[in-house]
Amino acid sequence: MKTQSTTLDITKASSSRISEVDFDNLAFGKHYSDHMMICDYKDGQWQTPQVLPYGPLSMDPSSKVFHYGQAVFEGMKAFKDEDDKVWLFRPEDNFKRINISAERLAMPAFPKEYFFEALETILKFDKDWIKTGKGNSLYIRPFVIGTENGVSASPSSEYKFIIICCPAKAYYSNPVKVTIAQKYSRSADGGVGYAKAAGNYAAQFYPTNLAKEKGYDQVIWTDANTHEYLEECGTMNVFFRVGDKLITAPTNDRILDGITRKSIIALAEDEGVTVEVRRVSVKEIVEAAKNGELKEIFGAGTAATIVPFLGFDFNDEYFELPQVENSYGARFKTRLQDIQYNLAEDKFNWTYEVK
CATH class of the missing domain: 3.30.470.10 (Aminotransferase class 4, branched-chain amino acid transferase, N-terminal domain)
Known part of the structure; x- marks a missing residue:
């Protein structure tokens, strides 16, 4: 018709x-x-x-x-x-x-x-x-x-x-294990990393396949210049909880301005959680894992929503993450989905009804 x-x-x-x-x-x-x-x-x-x-x-x-x-x-x-x-x-x-x-x-x-x-x-x-x-x-x-x-x-x-x-349904049905990139890069300064260009994702497939061969689900990408700073994970933005602080990398011409990412930052700040949007070094996260300050890592994206990480590998050393009660990832996922499914007040004016 x-x-x-x-x-x-x-x-x-x-x-x-x-x-x-x-x-x-x-x-x-x-x-x-x-x-x-x-x-x-x-x-x-x-x-x-x-x-x-x-x-x-x-x-x-x-x-x-x-x-x-x-x-x-x-x-x-x-x-x-x-x-x-x-x-x-x-x-x-x-x-x-x-x-x-x-x-x-x-x-x-x-x-x-x-x-x-x-x-x-x-x-x-x-x-x-x-x-x-x-x-x-x-x-x-x-x-x-x-x-x-x-x-x-x-x-x-x-x-x-x-x-x-x-x-x-959920893109990831279970928590994931990741490895930190030391050779390959997702994007570079002046490139198209901030755009959702199809080629960005094609370029990730090969190093991600290498990670899967070693038993990891995804790769946390690092900056192309030095591989010293953590950026995105697979097709997701990534958050680190060190102590009670939530840390994530700033958006730039290498990192996608994730909509779920922005929403999590707003939810965390609304709950009084300290959020630091800054460069996050590999060294800092490895040290936090060693001294027990690293409480959780989770990925965030539209398809994935929020995905908790079981642990991460760096330099062939695996760091298991603790099982945290009332984790930030679980809390913000619940709150985000309550808004998305119209189960809670949307005081941020994020939802749009299709009439």
Whole structure:
């Protein structure tokens, strides 16, 4: 069924594939909801966005994304409360960030009204794909790719902005063991580390595979210049609790401005926890682990929410972390999810109801 809205060209799926999905046994990113959005950029402007049934794309082999990596993306989630209302968490931040990422890769900014109308339309159509209960969500993946045909090394003149969604549970079901990077780097000064560029993640896969071969789940990345300072962990920002202080690295052109990260800082400060946003040295954390001051480390991100670490490896020495009662990670995860699922007051004005 095809309809026209103020700004969208809408074709609704004739039937749903939801019955094909076992929601009790979801593998992250393996099943996709019934609808998606595609909007083309050509002749210097974005065309009318289309909301249509989820399905494959047809692209020329010379499309520039395949040759020069012009691709950026976002990660968001929609949540459903016990009254069947659907909520987004800080979507304005995701919208702003994908345009920041796009600018760094010489891609055009996407209009705000297109983004929100398309997103809300998909979520209304695919509301049944969002299950109630903590841990359940609909993961939302907006992304932009360069689609101009041609293998000349220059920015594309044509793009596709696409939004797809998949039902999700926790990205990590258990605490993780990590190793600290001493050779490989996630990003460098002046690079694209602060952008959610697809190539950032591709470059992580090889050193992460090496870590997994040694029994570790992820890598805590260090600065490219000296490998003396801790930055991110895998696809997450990372927090260290030393004594009763919570410490995390500052954002810069190497570190992603994580939305979950910002939320945890705000929650911690609201509870009176001392938060230090500063460079964190490997030496400092190793010494804190040795003298018993290091109480916990946890990762934070949209897909992961908050993930506790069991321990970390450095120089082939493994440091087990203590089991802390009322840990910061568990506390802030509970409080964050209570806001996301509309179970607690949102005094920060983070949530956005899809009506």
